[in-house]
Amino acid sequence: MAEFQTSPGTRDILHPDSARWRAFTARFSDAAEAAGFHQIIPPMFEDLGVFQRLGEVTDVVTKEMYDFMDKGGRHVALRPEHTASVCRAFVQHRPTLPWLVWYAGPNFRYEKAQHGRYRQFDQVGVEALGSNDPWLDAEVIALGWNFFAGLGLRDVKLVINSLGDDGDRERYVEILRSYLSANSGDLSKESLETLARNPLRVLDSKRDQDAAIVAGAPSIRESLSDAAKEHFATVLEGLDTLGVPFTVNDRLVRGLDYYRRTTFEYVSTALDSAQNAIGGGGRYDGLVEDLGGPATPGIGFALGLDRTLLACDAEGVFAAPTDSTDLFVVDTTGGANATAIAAALRNVGHSVARAYDSRSMKSQMKQADKSGAKVTLIVGESEAETNTVIVRSMVDGTQRTIARDSLIEELKKEFK
Ligand code: HAM
Numbered sequence: 001m002a003e004f005q006t007s008p009g010t011r012d013i014l015h016p017d018s019a020r021w022r023a024f025t026a027r028f029s030d031a032a033e034a035a036g037f038h039q040i041i042p043p044m045f046e047d048l049g050v051f052q053r054l055g056e057v058t059d060v061v062t063k064e065m066y067d068f069m070d071k072g073g074r075h076v077a078l079r080p081e082h083t084a085s086v087c088r089a090f091v092q093h094r095p096t097l098p099w100l101v102w103y104a105g106p107n108f109r110y111e112k113a114q115h116g117r118y119r120q121f122d123q124v125g126v127e128a129l130g131s132n133d134p135w136l137d138a139e140v141i142a143l144g145w146n147f148f149a150g151l152g153l154r155d156v157k158l159v160i161n162s163l164g165d166d167g168d169r170e171r172y173v174e175i176l177r178s179y180l181s182a183n184s185g186d187l188s189k190e191s192l193e194t195l196a197r198n199p200l201r202v203l204d205s206k207r208d209q210d211a212a213i214v215a216g217a218p219s220i221r222e223s224l225s226d227a228a229k230e231h232f233a234t235v236l237e238g239l240d241t242l243g244v245p246f247t248v249n250d251r252l253v254r255g256l257d258y259y260r261r262t263t264f265e266y267v268s269t270a271l272d273s274a275q276n277a278i279g280g281g282g283r284y285d286g287l288v289e290d291l292g293g294p295a296t297p298g299i300g301f302a303l304g305l306d307r308t309l310l311a312c313d314a315e316g317v318f319a320a321p322t323d324s325t326d327l328f329v330v331d332t333t334g335g336a337n338a339t340a341i342a343a344a345l346r347n348v349g350h351s352v353a354r355a356y357d358s359r360s361m362k363s364q365m366k367q368a369d370k371s372g373a374k375v376t377l378i379v380g381e382s383e384a385e386t387n388t389v390i391v392r393s394m395v396d397g398t399q400r401t402i403a404r405d406s407l408i409e410e411l412k413k414e415f416k
Contacts, residue, residue, distance in 0.1 A: 009111065009119025016320035017309075021122070023321050024151075024305055025104045028124040031147050032102035035139070037126050040101040042085035044108075048077045050088045053290045055257025057198040064109040078108035081256070083284060083300060084291070086127045091293035097130030104305075116275030116307050125281070125302035129288065132297045134231045137262045137283065138238025144266060144279055144301050145244045151308070152317030155270040156278070158244060161252040161263050162232035164224040166286060169260065172223035173199055183213045200253040206273065219250040228261055235262050258284040262299065270314035271307070278311050279303035326415055328368035328394075329354040330378045332361050337379040341389070341407070348408055350415065368394070375414055377407070 006012060013021055029039065048067050054060055060080045067077035079085055082103050090099060104124040111117050126143065128136055141158065148156045163169050177199045184192060188209040191202045203214055224232070239246050246264075254263050263282035271278070281301025288296040312318040327350055331338035335358060342352040353371045355364040361380070368376040378390040378399075389407055392399035393414075402410050 007119070009113030009117075011118065011120075016323070020309065020318070020320040021305065024309065024318070025124060027150065028104060028147060028303075029102065031143065031150070032124075032126055035100075035126075035143050037100040037102040037128075040086060040089060040103050041105070042079070042082065042089055042103070044106065045076045045078050046085055046088065048075045050084050050291065051077050051080060053087075053258070053287065054080070054084055057201075058255065058257050060109060060255060064111055066108045066110060080109045081107050081302060082123065082125055083127060083256075083258070083298075083302070084287070086300075087129075087284075087287045087291050087293070087298065090129055090288060090296070091291050094293075097296070098136075099129040100126070102126045114275070116271065116310055118306060121307075122305035123302040124305060125300060127298060127300035129296055129298040132231075132285075134234035134262075135238050137235040137299055138242055138244075140281070140299050140301060141235075141239060141246075141262075141264055142242040142244045144281070144303060147303070148266060148278070148308070151312060153268070153270075153308075153311055153315055155268055155311070155315055157267045157269055158239075158246040159249045159252050159265045159267055160236070160239075160246050161220070161248065161250055162224060162228055162235075162261050163220060163253070163259050163263055163282075164228040165260060168220075168223050168225050168228055172218075172220045175218050175223060176200065176202075179218055180213070183216075186213055198257075201255075203251045203253050204255075214251065217251070221250050231261055254280055254282060258287045258290075260285040264301070266303070268307070268311035268314070270311050275307060275310075277304070278308045323372040324351055325353045325371045325373045326350045326375065327352045327411075328371045328373035328376045330361065330364040330368055330376055331355070332358075332364070332378075332380045333384045334358060337384055341377060341379070341404075344408065345411070350411070375411070 051065060052061055065077050065080060067075060070076050086101060106120050106122050108120055110119060113119055126140060128140055145158060180195050180199055180202055188207045191205050191210050194201045203217065205214060252263060252265060259282040261283040264280065265277050266279040267276050268278045279301055283297065283299045285297045287298060327345060329338040329342050329352060338354045342354050345352045353373065355367050374394055376392045376394055378392060383389055387404045388401050389404050390399050390401050391410065
């Protein structure tokens, strides 16, 4: 075994998977730009304080942060997500509102590594700052929904809830705390610990022992202010208008503490229930203020690239793009001719592969076959002497000899 392997929860993404990642991100950027979002590329690490604003009782902050002192004595952390960085950037640069941004990149959480749950994972996402409009919520949610549909995914469910405004949420937490405390004798040991830190998260418990208590818990719906209720109703109306099917689930609380009002998750029913959230998001109307900015509403989502691709595998959609090599050059004269021909053709935009190490004609032809190239160019001693090239179609096996200086023109016929 090699001395070094990737760390737990991290992976090498090799071709053709890497080509699939590239295609995924390209599709997302096209969809986001078409909806008026522009890219932001925040740094991968920030002052720890930025991420502490995600919530004092969030596992992401208390247990999973990759934080360290840098050589200048600053306490920094690798980002566990993008939303806090986007809000920090907003406060720092004060762009005009509304500010619509999209992003793509890795995030780091010290989680228990398993299939579909990694310590370094990629997200693509959007954030829209500066508007309370519930129609914006509907449009943002639809953007994620349509993106999944565009990949070919069919087994996706949108689950949505409202956590109300600041006061609503706090009021509900107390109601829930009393209810759960009164039933604490029936809760699992893990949920009892969660109850002490963050009662809302008990609703997330997937343990059988907790199921009956969670099912009987009071709903947040009754704790919502009239304004929050009306906002939520319009979001749902917006989703209907946009033809996005949804399930309202008043137990959906999500893992990060900054959510207010609209919260949602995209769930793949093709994946195991433990890791079936392929994306999630919501409103975080207090986060910009928490980071020292003016009161500014915000809504967004992040989609888990790694998990979405697992969902694509499970549904047999969005395969890796096939290799796109146009040409393969076989040279049995030592290799200098292949170098010159490949360079000339790459210069005019062709993708060109070739063999190295002066392999036999047979071995080079085998490589040409495997490369998926549409056309193979062959230079042997006699072609080198006469300044010609054999052009062989890999589709039907026909071949012809042409003058080397007419090669670029000739190939225009093959690659229109
Ligand atoms: P999140 O729910 O923590 O939300 O992550 C969003 C998605 O990232 C999840 O649904 C999942 O697909 C993926 N994900 C999270 N952790 C892991 C992991 N350890 N391994 C693999 N995939 C993972 C956020 O991050 C929020 N910033 C979303 C948001 C944006 N809310 C508002 N704006």
